[in-house]
Amino acid sequence: xxxxxxxxxxxxxxxxxxxxxxxxxxxxxxxxxxxxxxxxxxxxxxxxxxxxxxxxxxxxxxxxxxxxxxxxxxxxxxxxxxxxxxxxxxxxxxxxxxxxxxxxxxxxxxxxxxxxxxxxxxxxxxxxxxxxxxxxxxxxxxxxxxxxxxxxxxxxxxxxxxxxxxxxxxxxxxx
Numbered sequence: 001x002x003x004x005x006x007x008x009x010x011x012x013x014x015x016x017x018x019x020x021x022x023x024x025x026x027x028x029x030x031x032x033x034x035x036x037x038x039x040x041x042x043x044x045x046x047x048x049x050x051x052x053x054x055x056x057x058x059x060x061x062x063x064x065x066x067x068x069x070x071x072x073x074x075x076x077x078x079x080x081x082x083x084x085x086x087x088x089x090x091x092x093x094x095x096x097x098x099x100x101x102x103x104x105x106x107x108x109x110x111x112x113x114x115x116x117x118x119x120x121x122x123x124x125x126x127x128x129x130x131x132x133x134x135x136x137x138x139x140x141x142x143x144x145x146x147x148x149x150x151x152x153x154x155x156x157x158x159x160x161x162x163x164x165x166x167x168x169x170x171x172x173x174x175x
Contacts, residue, residue, distance in 0.1 A: 022080070022150045031157045033074035040064060040071055040103045040110070047082045048101075054087060057095035063102040071110040077154040078112075084147040085114040085174055092118035093171070109160075117171035121164065129164055148174075 025031050044062055048055065082101070089099045097117040104111050121129060130152040148164075151174075155162045164174045 020146070022146075022153075031077070031153070033077055033157050035072045035074055035158075037070040037072055038075050038078075040068060040112075043073075043075065043078055043082060044101055044103065046079055047086055050083065051086055051090065054090040055099070058090060058093065059096070059098040061098055061100040063100065063104075065104055067105075068103065069105060071105075073110070073158060077157060081151050081154050082112065082114070084151050088147060089114055089116035089118065092116065094118070097171075111175065113173055113175045115167065115171060115173045117167075117169075120166040120170060120172045123166065126164060126166070130162065 041064055044064065048060065048062070086099065086101065093099060093116045098115075099117075100113075100115040102111075102113040102115070130148050152162050162174065164172055167173055
């Protein structure tokens with residue numbers, strides 16, 4: 001039992017250090033995506049495998065079109081983006097609810113979305129969620145408030161955009 005707790009704590013510290021290093025790289029403009037052609041099925045599968053313990057308690061839906069072409073991305077950076085989004089969804093959603101990963105191609109653009117049925121965000125807070133160190137009032141402990149700002153930075157490094165909205169029947173969708 002103690003071993004499990006120590007392991008969890010070391011994973012948290014690792015994530016924290018990772019986030020701080022990534023934030024530092026973003027702020028010093030040291031992130032240059034190494035773009036190559038990748039199959040997004042591999043991207044989804046890798047993140048799902050890494051987060052399999054966190055995802056056990058949820059109904060996971062992955063929606064990727066069979067006609068999905070290869071996309072030119074930095075696999076490591078986009079893996080980090082998807083990992084942060086899915087991890088957030090597992091931390092803020094009730095067990096048994098559905099977490100959905102959707103990837104598609106639209107107007108020459110690769111679109112990736114993560115949807116959950118968590119509490120969503122107070123509407124007046126939506127514009128702040130990508131700010132550094134931003135955390136919602138009463139959010140779970142252990143977070144640094146860096147996850148979404150790193151997501152934004154890595155997506156912008158790909159000349160992309162990131163947005164968030166609340167879903168009609170609860171939860172949020174990050175695109």
